[in-house]
Amino acid sequence: xxxxxxxxxxxxxxxxxxxxxxxxxxxxxxxxxxxxxxxxxxxxxxxxxxxxxxxxxxxxxxxxxxxxxxxxxxxxxxxxxxxxxxxxxxxxxxxxxxxxxxxxxxxxxxxxxxxxxxxxxxxxxxxxxxxxxxxxxxxxxxxxxxxxxxxxxxxxxxxxxxxxxxxxxxxxxxxxxxxxxxxxxxxxxxxxxxxxxxxxxxxxxxxxxxxxxxxxxxxxxxxxxxxxxxxxxxxxxxxxxxxxxxxxxxxxxxxxxxxxxxxxxxxxxxxxxxxxxxxxxxxxxxxxxxxxxxxxxxxxxxxxxxxxxxxxxxxxxxxxxxxxxxxxxxxxxxxxxxxxxxxxxxxxxxxxxxxxxxxxxxxxxxxxxxxxxxxxxxxxxxxxxxxxxxxxxxxxxxxxxx
Amino acid sequence: xxxxxxxxxxxxxxxxxxxxxxxxxxxxxxxxxxxxxxxxxxxxxxxxxxxxxxxxxxxxxxxxxxxxxxxxxxxxxxxxxxxxxxxxxxxxxxxxxxxxxxxxxxxxxxxxxxxxxxxxxxxxxxxxxxxxxxxxxxxxxxxxxxxxxxxxxxxxxxxxxxxxxxxxxxxxxxxxxxxxxxxxxxxxxxxxxxxxxxxxxxxxxxxxxxxxxxxxxxxxxxxxxxxxxxxxxxxxxxxxxxxxxxxxxxxxxxxxxxxxxxxxxxxxxxxxxxxxxxxxxxxxxxxxxxxxxxxxxxxxxxxxxxxxxxxxxxxxxxxxxxxxxxxxxxxxxxxxxxxxxxxxxxxxxxxxxxxxxxxxxxxxxxxxxxxxxxxxxxxxxxxxxxxxxxxxxxxxxxxxxx
Numbered sequence: 001x002x003x004x005x006x007x008x009x010x011x012x013x014x015x016x017x018x019x020x021x022x023x024x025x026x027x028x029x030x031x032x033x034x035x036x037x038x039x040x041x042x043x044x045x046x047x048x049x050x051x052x053x054x055x056x057x058x059x060x061x062x063x064x065x066x067x068x069x070x071x072x073x074x075x076x077x078x079x080x081x082x083x084x085x086x087x088x089x090x091x092x093x094x095x096x097x098x099x100x101x102x103x104x105x106x107x108x109x110x111x112x113x114x115x116x117x118x119x120x121x122x123x124x125x126x127x128x129x130x131x132x133x134x135x136x137x138x139x140x141x142x143x144x145x146x147x148x149x150x151x152x153x154x155x156x157x158x159x160x161x162x163x164x165x166x167x168x169x170x171x172x173x174x175x176x177x178x179x180x181x182x183x184x185x186x187x188x189x190x191x192x193x194x195x196x197x198x199x200x201x202x203x204x205x206x207x208x209x210x211x212x213x214x215x216x217x218x219x220x221x222x223x224x225x226x227x228x229x230x231x232x233x234x235x236x237x238x239x240x241x242x243x244x245x246x247x248x249x250x251x252x253x254x255x256x257x258x259x260x261x262x263x264x265x266x267x268x269x270x271x272x273x274x275x276x277x278x279x280x281x282x283x284x285x286x287x288x289x290x291x292x293x294x295x296x297x298x299x300x301x302x303x304x305x306x307x308x309x310x311x312x313x314x315x316x317x318x319x320x321x322x323x324x325x326x327x328x329x330x331x332x333x334x335x336x337x338x339x340x341x342x343x344x345x346x347x348x349x350x351x352x353x354x355x356x357x358x359x360x361x362x363x364x365x366x367x368x369x370x371x372x373x374x375x376x377x378x379x380x381x382x383x384x385x386x387x388x389x390x391x392x393x394x395x396x397x398x399x400x401x402x
Numbered sequence: 403x404x405x406x407x408x409x410x411x412x413x414x415x416x417x418x419x420x421x422x423x424x425x426x427x428x429x430x431x432x433x434x435x436x437x438x439x440x441x442x443x444x445x446x447x448x449x450x451x452x453x454x455x456x457x458x459x460x461x462x463x464x465x466x467x468x469x470x471x472x473x474x475x476x477x478x479x480x481x482x483x484x485x486x487x488x489x490x491x492x493x494x495x496x497x498x499x500x501x502x503x504x505x506x507x508x509x510x511x512x513x514x515x516x517x518x519x520x521x522x523x524x525x526x527x528x529x530x531x532x533x534x535x536x537x538x539x540x541x542x543x544x545x546x547x548x549x550x551x552x553x554x555x556x557x558x559x560x561x562x563x564x565x566x567x568x569x570x571x572x573x574x575x576x577x578x579x580x581x582x583x584x585x586x587x588x589x590x591x592x593x594x595x596x597x598x599x600x601x602x603x604x605x606x607x608x609x610x611x612x613x614x615x616x617x618x619x620x621x622x623x624x625x626x627x628x629x630x631x632x633x634x635x636x637x638x639x640x641x642x643x644x645x646x647x648x649x650x651x652x653x654x655x656x657x658x659x660x661x662x663x664x665x666x667x668x669x670x671x672x673x674x675x676x677x678x679x680x681x682x683x684x685x686x687x688x689x690x691x692x693x694x695x696x697x698x699x700x701x702x703x704x705x706x707x708x709x710x711x712x713x714x715x716x717x718x719x720x721x722x723x724x725x726x727x728x729x730x731x732x733x734x735x736x737x738x739x740x741x742x743x744x745x746x747x748x749x750x751x752x753x754x755x756x757x758x759x760x761x762x763x764x765x766x767x768x769x770x771x772x773x774x775x776x777x778x779x780x781x782x783x784x785x786x787x788x789x790x791x792x793x794x795x796x797x798x799x800x801x802x803x804x
Contacts, residue, residue, distance in 0.1 A: 032454035032765045057779065061802050062407060063787035064794025068803035081803070082404065088804040229804075344762060347801060349794040351764070351779060370764050370779070380458075380781030 001078040001384045003242050009397040012244045015330035017290045017390045018281075021076065022317060023069075023256075024299030026339025026352035027370065030307060037302070037342060038353055039369035041311040043318035046334070046355070049325070050368035054361040054393075056378025057351030057370065058386060060338050066347045072337030073259045077292075078243075078387035079236055086262070087172055087231015092162045094258020096154045100233045105170040105201060108229040109153065109161040110178065111136065111222035112186075114213075120182050124159040125222040136222055137161050143215040146204050163227065165204055171197035176228035177209060186226060205230070238264025239290060243391060248284060250277045251294035260292055274313075278320045285327050299347075302340030310342055331358045331393035333386060334368075351380055358393035403480040403786045405644050411799040414646040417732035419692045419792045420683075423478065424719060425471075425658075426701030428741025428754035429772065432709060439704070439744060440755055441771035443713040445720035448736070448757070451727070452770035456763040456795075458780025459753030459772065460788060462740050468749045474739030475661045479694075480645075480789030481638055488664070489574055489633015494564045496660020498556045502635045507572040507603060510631040511555065511563040512580065513538065513624035514588075516615075522584050526561045527624040538624055539563050545617040548606050565629065567606055573599035578630035579611060591629060607632070640666025641692060645793060650686060652679045653696035662694055676715075680722045687729050701749075704742030712744055733795035734759045735788060736770075753782055760795035 027037035034040075060067040060075045061082065070091050071081035089106035100106065111133060113122035137155040140163075144151050149167030156162055173193040177186050189205040191198030205227055212225045239247040241264070249260030250268050257267050266288070271279045274295055281293055295317060301310035324332065339350040353373040365372035374380065378389070391397045429439035436442075462469040462477045463484065472493050473483035491508035502508065513535060515524035539557040542565075546553050551569030558564055575595040579588050591607040593600030607629055614627045641649040643666070651662030652670050659669050668690070673681045676697055683695055697719060703712035726734065741752040755775040767774035776782065780791070793799045 028762055028764060032763065036764070057781070062404060062790055063783070064790035064792070064799055065407065065411065066794065066799065066801045068801050071803040082407065086803065091804045341762070348762065349791075349799075350762065371766055374764065374766055374779045374781070375777050380779075380783065 001080065001388060003078065003237060005400070006078065006242050006388065006391065009400060010243045010391060011396055011398055013394070013396050015289070015394040015396060016285070017245070017394050018293065018324065018329040018332045019076065019291070019386070019390065020293045020295070020324070020332070020334045022295045022298040022314065022334065022336050024302045024338060024340025024347065025336025026341065026348070026350050027302065027310065028339070028341035028343045028350060030343055036370045037307055037310040038314055039371065040307070041314040041318065043314055043368065045318045045321035046368040047366060049321060049357050050355055050363070050372065051366045052361060052363050053355045053357040054378050055364060055368070055373045055376025056354045057373045057380045058335055058354045058383040059351055059380060060383045064349045066349045067338045068347065069255060069337060070259065073256065075383040076335070076337055076386055077239070077263045078384060080384060084234045084236055085231070086234050086259070088229030089162065090231035090233065091255060092156060092229065093154070093164055094262070095255040096156050096162055097254040097258070098152065098154050098162060098164060100164070100258070101166065102233045102235055103166050103168060103170065104233050105165045105172055106231050107163050107205070107227045109163045110226040110228070111159040111161070112224050112226050113221040114224045119185050120179065122221060123178065123182060123226065127158050128222050130155070130158060133158060133161070133222065136216065136219060139215055140212055144208055144211045146207055149204060151208070159222070163208065165201070165208070169197050169200065170232065171195055171201045172230040172232040173198040174202055174205060174230040176226070177205070178226040178228045186224065189227060234262060236262050240264055243290070243387065243396070245290040246288045247290040247292065248288040249292045249294070250280050252277065253296050256294045256296070265292060274316055275320060278323055282323065282327065298336070299340045302342050303345055305342050305345040307342035330395070331356065331390045333390055335386065352383070354378065354386070356389055356393060360393055403482065403790055405480065405639060407802070408480065408644050408790065408793065411802060412645045412793060413798055413800055415796070415798050417691070417796045417798060418687070419647070419796050420695065420726065420731040420734045421478065421693070421788070421792065422695050422697070422726070422734070422736045424697045424700040424716065424736065424738050426704045426740060426742025426749065427738025428743065428750070428752050429704065429712065430741070430743035430745045430752060432745055438772045439709055439712040440716055441773065442709070443716040443720065445716055445770065447720045447723035448770040449768060451723060451759055452757055452765070452774065453768045454763060454765050455757045455759040456780050457767060457770070457775045457778025458756045459775045459782045460737055460756040460785040461753055461782060462785045466751045468751045469740045470749065471657060471739060472661065475658065477785040478737070478739055478788055479641070479665045480786060482786060486636045486638055487633070488636050488661070490631030491564065492633035492635065493657060494558060494631065495556070495566055496664070497657040498558050498564055499656040499660070500554065500556050500564060500566060502566070502660070503568065504635045504637055505568050505570060505572065506635050507567045507574055508633050509565050509607070509629045511565045512628040512630070513561040513563070514626050514628050515623040516626045521587050522581065524623060525580065525584060525628065529560050530624055532557070532560060535560060535563070535624065538618065538621060541617055542614055546610055546613045548609055551606060553610070561624070565610065567603070567610070571599050571602065572634065573597055573603045574632040574634040575600040576604055576607060576632040578628070579607070580628040580630045588626065588628060636664060638664050642666055645692070645789065645798070647692040648690045649692040649694065650690040651694045651696070652682050654679065655696075655698050658696045658698070667694060676718055677722060680725055684725065684729065700738070701742045704744050705747055707744050707747040709744035732760060732797070733792045735792055737788070754785070756780065756788070758791055758795060762795055
């Protein structure tokens with residue numbers, strides 16, 4: 001997506017856009033001649049909507065490439081997922097609800113066990129319990145004192161936590177301290193480019209580990225920490241700045257809330273379950289002009305290899321569609337951030353069904369499914385183009401050129 | 403294709419990939435309502451395979467652009483054919499089976515006739531016979547002695563030969579010596595950029611021509627040589643380096659063997675005819691994890707404008723498909739490097755039918771043909787993406803991002 005073009009053409013209007021993401025929506029038939037999860041789902045409202053929508057298959061990153069949730073959502077929001085990188089540390093920080101700022105360097109932290117020779121004997125400190133790990137996180141927060149940066153450690157689960165260093169001039173061009181194997185000494189954090197920022201950040205990370213080793217010395221099995229997945233806040237230009245949109249996000253998992261906040265969206269307090277998220281949408285409809293509504297259980301069912309449950313989640317969403325239509329969005333898209341076919345039990349590279357409803361569509365089919373989408377008016381296209389399509393259909397883009 | 407992305411994500415696994423190329427496979431109907439060559443062919447095995455495959459139309463270079471064999475195959479192998487250029491001299495060197503190295507500068511050589519005034523009276527030396535030309539090639543190899551480079555001249559056919567200069571610091575930024583018209587003096591070879599490498603290479607090429615003129619002075623009508631189509635070895639990163647693939651090639655023509663070798667593939671000794679190539683595939687199946695199998699006669703029939711013969715070649719391949727399926731490749735693609743419609747009697751820009759069989763496909767049709775491919779789950783897509791698709795379907799790519 002050419003964000004400069006969007007900046008140039010976007011205009012503020014009263015029309016409202018809804019982007020409904022069913023995480024991992026894309027599916028595959030279990031047998032070649034059988035239906036996909038979406039095709040198998042009894043979804044009369046989605047089918048009726050498809051009959052007055054543009055259809056297509058969207059591709060998140062590149063041919064054959066299965067995206068993580070970070071790149072998948074970046075593409076949906078119009079950001080080039082190969083240009084804007086959300087490091088694993090950043091995603092973990094978002095996942096625990098940490099409010100990242102643009103000066104933040106985040107890393108995943110593992111409590112681990114050092115033997116007397118200084119070698120790692122357990123990379124997960126015996127998967128210590130949450131009850132034992134939480135006080136150690138408090139201890140790190142109280143004790144670690146680094147020159148010129150603030151330090152925030154947040155517990156994630158068991159042996160996992162997130163460390164954030166906040167200050168000017170940091171860099172995530174850093175290699176992990178985790179040697180990935182037991183029996184080896186931890187690696188010093190090394191800069192992966194020659195910049196002074198990376199040199200300084202490596203020194204700070206190593207000081208962090210050294211101080212952690214001191215305060216954890218008698219806390220066997222959690223007597224050290226490994227740092228990995230260093231990532232800076234990606235510094236995305238905001239929806240307000242690119243599209244002149246006052247954007248809001250409704251999501252039930254911290255990571256998706258965090259991804260939305262990276263794009264400058266306001267987080268709306270969601271109700272219970274999928275229906276609760278739709279209630280939140282209705283309650284806030286007058287307050288924003290763009291809504292990102294994220295439904296997680298489709299992906300979870302796909303990851304579990306549960307074809308029927310994934311179809312059932314789609315059916316649950318289908319029953320809520322009339323409530324959305326009552327709101328009368330100017331442009332309403334339904335798609336996923338990637339495919340999670342039950343057959344693969346994981347994210348995949350396959351095309352994701354995409355539907356866009358507005359008064360200005362070229363309908364080509366009577367149902368919403370991977371196969372009708374493959375033959376739709378949008379063809380097979382990069383997910384990065386979705387925001388442009390939504391802006392166009394909502395009549396929020398000026399003509400380009402005379 | 404983003405080769406850096408492929409390098410980052412590729413993993414070595416036991417799964418095997420087969421890329422079957424029917425040269426010039428893409429066709430056109432003779433009449434608008436009629437079938438293409440592929441659609442007309444009686445190919446029950448390809449149709450059965452299509453019913454459990456992803457289908458699409460692949461485009462080799464750019465809209466409306468008919469590719470030569472070099473760019474066509476580069477795209478199939480994942481290399482941007484507009485970035486990696488295989489000069490005509492290089493293609494000719496590959497075509498005569500010359501083993502090019504990365505330090506080689508190749509050029510096409512024409513024996514030609516100079517009149518007494520030093521002007522070209524025949525650009526092809528009367529199309530002298532192979533019998534007369536071969537000793538002249540030997541003479542050039544024995545006589546020409548250039549400072550700091552090795553010289554190799556290989557006879558091609560009649561008045562055509564290939565010259566290769568091997569040494570450090572050469573460049574193909576050189577204009578032809580062939581003035582393209584009779585009655586003109588040959589042009590000195592001039593550098594087309596200001597680099598010292600091009601200056602030196604031009605001087606070497608001109609010394610080559612000067613020495614050739616001396617030894618050929620009494621060999622009328624072949625009393626000079628014209629040099630054109632200068633090209634360096636393109637220095638492609640290898641399949642091993644990009645994809646961690648141990649790749650092998652089966653092809654019956656030197657040029658395709660040469661193109662495969664540019665990508666670092668091992669050449670397998672092929673049996674007789676198309677069936678012999680498939681025998682070679684079976685015999686070597688356990689020894690590699692990627693196979694490029696090249697079938698030439700589809701293109702030759704298309705070039706001859708022989709619709710029926712092209713369909714018959716496709717039928718011959720169809721009968722061999724069950725043997726391939728017995729090998730159980732993890733990912734199996736069938737396509738062409740470009741279209742060669744009998745109607746056009748030449749390479750063309752039209753879309754090339756593409757089929758990819760794996761357990762993770764979204765089948766959309768019951769037959770393999772241009773029209774079913776146009777409506778397939780892959781849509782119309784750049785041929786450069788084929789390697790990414792194959793790697794994804796063979797589960798040889800890690801997830802991108804968390």
